[in-house]
Amino acid sequence: MDQITEVSDWVIFIGRFHPLIVHLPIGIILVGISMYFLAKKKKFSQLKGAVPFLMGAGAVSAILSCVFGYMLSFQGGYDAEALNSHQWMGVALAVFAVLAFVFMVWEKTKRIVVLQSGLMVFLLVGLGYTGHMGGNLSHGASYLTQYSPDPLRKLVGLPPKPEKRPPVTVLDSADIFLDVVSPMLSDYCVSCHNPGKSKGDLVLSSYDRIIKGGENGQGVVIGDLKESELYRRVSLPEHHDDFMPPDGKKPLSGEQIKLLELWIMNGAPEKGQMGDFQIEGDYLSAANKVLGLEGHGGNSLARKVEPADSLIVASLNAKGYVIRTISEGSYLLDVSFVAQKNLENVSIEQLLPLKDQIVYLNLNNRNLGDKDLEVIGQFENMVRLNIHSNPITDEGLSFLAKLENLEVLNLYGTQIGDNGLERLELLQKLNRIYLWNTQVTPEKVENLKAKYPDLEINIGEEAS
Template structure:
């Protein structure tokens, strides 16, 4: 299975090919309907075939990538479904385009390219949910849009004391640095770091945060390893937490990994208050 997983990782590389080709198809089919650009029709069969082949290869690699078992939840299933539909539609239309009766289906090709453009956009949306989390696009949106997305109003933080130690401090750090691999739809090592419940539940190797005990908290160990270490997190290619953020997470664990309430309920040492003030951009 390792070779299957190896090939599957190339999904994230080749997926850009069908996306670009579908956009090109839409432009070509739109322009070639005009007399001035009629000559573009000659390229249409070749582009349809290339699009179909690239879509089929992308879907095949996608299924191999899914075989790793890290992708769960509705976004993963919908991404796989819509991706398959894109490949099927592209292949069927490509066969019609190069077939004996292609001229009979000529009115179909532009609408088909538009349908593919919509489908690949939906597919990409659910793929984005897998890598960034389902709330990534609307995290900083105006409140009306946040409400439509089912998100609670953003809390107004005026000082260190009014901030929730997890929801306003530690949680956003983990979402920013760790959500691409540890969200509800993509659970590397069965670990979710986008919610307090997920952090405290841990993953397939056990708990990653032990309240009040930094020595036994695997999360802290991983983020403080040398970046050259294979176990260092975030994984290679991802932006690591800053030294200040690591110290805040260390303090949070030592304080009992609290969630709910505010920092004002805790006995926060002045040096940490200063650190939190700098991180949050609010008054001491």
């Protein structure tokens, strides 16, 4: 409900006690109902005298709860239809609580006794339903059903639970939105920014609404942190009036904010694996920490190795290789070949002294043959290998079967076919492979997808 009328801060201040006050009628009336029905048994008949007092106290607290709730509604940010239903159900509950008290005091005829029982049943059902609607307003319509098991969901006509995303064990295979951005917003922001409670007309429970933003501006402006209202709010100093989340709620960590920055500056994609981005320095450290991969045995990029020989690195740089560490404080290397100078003096064997340090290797368009793959097969810490547009064949791929840490393999524009792919099936960590413009048949691709549903096979676009 969006209120246009300006109200005193006192009204909002008092209204915010509604969540506290509302628990009084719930507890008191529930105890009163329990005693009422227990008192019908001779064993508990002594409880009957307390019921009128409890119903009277419950009626008073229900009226107060309605008043406080009405004041709170002026705060705005609630779905108008849901708020209206909750308000009127709360009023009805207060009225029937008063009637229950009156009929408990004025017990003249058997008809009154029947009405008492009917009112008690109504109050019991009404408390549950009104409380449920209030929970939806505060936490979103899916709050109660979010974790309900499928049999119960089917019983009440809800669709099956969305399939859980598998836990991230390898950084490159994590989806930057589905595994990083969406979960952090769900944990820290969605309770106040959902379809049922859209403070500032901002909903953060879906990709489209995150990008759209709310009344204060566009949520995400691709490549522009200053204009991205979502990023601006969470990165302000905590004492700032516009800082989010407000009211002393736990804010996003510095590492989470760094990953939000990484997402926005890389186009804020709706889906895209972390391996698609150049993640270095603070971003890499933040990703490992947020995803719980620090020191994780399955995280190849957390591997500890000795530093590479600086003289060898300098020599290779002079021959056209570009060699850099993947992050500050790490000795793991990202190696590519970009220059064409001294090409006749360059061989893959020259990289062997760095075989323990190399995790990213880009050797596209280098005229590599199958014998070169035999050398690359010794780089056991390799995580990402790009050898597209080289005249390699199925025979050479057998040498890559030793790369147990390989996650991403780009074979675009090579001569490999169905037989070659079978030699890669031993690579347990391989999660993405590029096969555009190769001899691999569509049938083989479909078989692989059926056999390895978590393996992403790209046959339609080139990857760098």
